[in-house]
Amino acid sequence: MTGTLAPSRTDAPARVRPVSPLRTELRRGLGPWAGAAAALVVLVTMYGKAPQWQTRWTDVTGLLHVVVGLLGGPVALAAGCRQGGRDRRRGTAELWESVPRSPLRRLLVAVAPSALWPVAGVLFADAVCLLAAWPYVSAGRPYLELLATDAVAIAALGVLGHLAGRLAPWRPTALLLGIVGYIGLAIGTYTNAKARWLGPAVEYRYAWARTVWWFGPVSMAWTAGLALAALLAYGARTARLRALALIPLAVAVTAAGMILRLPPNNGPWHVDPALTRPVCDGGAPQVCVTALDRKLLPAVSEALAPVNARLRGLPGAPARWAAGPLAPRPGDVALLDPVADAVRGRIERADRYRNFAVMQLFSDTCRQGDLTGPDAERVITVNTAVIQWLAPTPDGGPDVVGTQPYIDRLRSRSPAAQRDYLARYLAANPCHPDEVPIP
Template identity: 80%
Template sequence: MTGTLTPSRTAPRARVRTVSPLRTELRRGLGPWSGAAVAVVVLVTMYGKAPAWQSRWADVTGLLHVAVALLGGPLALAAGAWQGGRDRRRGTTELWESVPRSRLSRLLVSVAPSALWPVAGALLADAVCLLATRPYVSGGRPRLELLAADAVALASLGALGHLVGRLVPRRLTAPLLGVVGYVGLGVGTYAGGAARWLSPALEYRWAWGRPVWWFAPVSAGWTAGLALAALLAYGARTARSRALAVVPLAVAVGAAALILRLPADEGPWRPDPSMIRPVCDGGTPRVCVTALDRKLLPSVSEVLAPVNARLRGLPGAPARWSVGPLDARPGDVQLLDPAADAVRGRIERPDLYRNFAVMQLFSDTCRPGDLTGPDAERAMTVNAAVIQWLAPTPGGFGPDVAGTRPYIDRLNSRSPAAQRDYLARYLAANTCHPDEVPVP
């Protein structure tokens, strides 16, 4: 009788789930809260200034640059210091050092939350603001390389704060370091000469320019080099290993040397020919803006339409209204930057913008000795009256010039033909010579 062989059944092996120390560190402590704090602070700040940046990529990236560095930087320093001093405050330093990894490896894992979470919060705020700007910009592109350099600077500040927290594990270290960081970043923006471009919080807003191609990576090398040098010097056990800190320190010094060679005023910015190309409407007088603001052209043309209706065809009327750094031509009248008064693609105060345009039209550059004599006061009153007649000053803006109302009433009482005749005579007169100014 032969027996049957039955296969032996063995109990299934339990799966051992290994958890990465980096993942554990990223999920515990103050790291996630620091990222959320940076995102909230930057977004709240940007929301309060939304009308100032939603028309141009240069404006939104410039304000994000300042908000992330000047507000997120101190938060990253303080959160990093608190995270860095946590193990010593809890008395778990020996337990952490018993992990079978090198000291530098353990240091990099523990620094990761202090460096990465503030960057995550800043990048989230960047993405939200860029998406909010996209429907209203006319041209160009966001300077993502500059935002990336800002993220590197923020990570470096978080890492440096972590090291300070390890060296001085006191509860007051974090808030004091945050205050010192805010003051230091703010004061650094007032440095003289090209040294101010070393500050990660310096505001730069050159709407019609672009940075030289190497500025963003060199700026990142400047801040990251300092942080990596400090990490290597602290985390290495032997003198030979500490000598490796010279490499990132040399990178930081070389990057700083390049930045210090920039012009003190313009810094890394150079004119962008594609942004200063004129875009004009078909009206008379013409309204011309740069390609950077071509989406604002319909709004600017609509604002100036009532004035153009009265100036059209008159001798002495402007050849065109120009906005931005366009090539000046005879008969041009320079207008205010429309993006400064625009909200989501439209001029917010058309009455105020129109009034300023007319003031520019009648703003003669007089020499010393002009506007004198017995008719000087009357000439200035007539000038104010003509401006108010063409484009009344909104209430609360600018002083009321006494004596203008009779002249305005006389102009309003005339026929359209008589009004055009007087306006032609006024445009032909030299308003710097009071005796030539015609009285309505």
């Protein structure tokens, strides 16, 4: 008897997992390339300026804010425009219209690569730069709210570029839009008008400042509100949905009004007292920096050590060397911002830094009518000679006529005689030529 074979389990139809339209859109087209381009342009620009930002959180986030907005913004605009005009150029727009989804939902899926991929690229670049600065910073924190604001602005620019591409799908439109976007962002970045704080790339380089707490969220509402209003106005097919575009538009206008009420000069930035707190060494004269640069204090102290060895214990020597916006005290001598000569936590040109400090110590504070008479020119020459003796100008510096004999005399004296002369020079008034001792 022949039996009936049971159907094999392998003969059953395979169950196919539906593919998400959003995932498909994110993986195809120009989106991944736009993210890579945004990351590359930010990283290359930041790499070229690395010595300027690897010492302070305020510097790295401030420069990232400018670079991402000024360079990443046009990339997002151009890439979004190119992506938006793809279906019209390929003649597949009618095929999309036949998909059983609402027009607004189809638009949101199509616009996702233009908005998300450039954001992914700039966030990756942000993370790389923050990690590169982390070993060398002293205090404070990265302004993550600024970086989040930049990410929202890049997404908004990608959305607006995508809509522009749908309206004008010709190939040159993307390039033209990127160029126009760069020019517009540059004008907004470097103008002095109050409206510049509305732009996503405003430069403000004061290291000891932070933004008011509400600036980041309000800036996000401004850029996101514009993009969402444009999406609803373009993608809605009914009057009710178009009316909804007024809500994000009202939010954007309200946010813009708050930003425009900021002070014209400093905008949302104000001094952070925690960053301007003095941090000093135990030397004499004392060397003080702000808490923001406390990791640089050993390097600054080491750079000034040869000068301090000569000045220690002398009447008229500075009470302290002060670098940064410290509250002034009697006997202070202002130092150059150490970050100007610092690279990755060290003073790269200690001789130049030391020379500037001595020049500040013997800087001309004379009033009009002082430093006159037949010996005035000789006093200027002696002042230059003393500076060159204590801290020679790097690479030789300017050869002032008449200084070398005085320098040679000072160098030929015994340490005790040198110290005695320096004490007399510090005690004299350099604005009265008859009081200045001649080496």
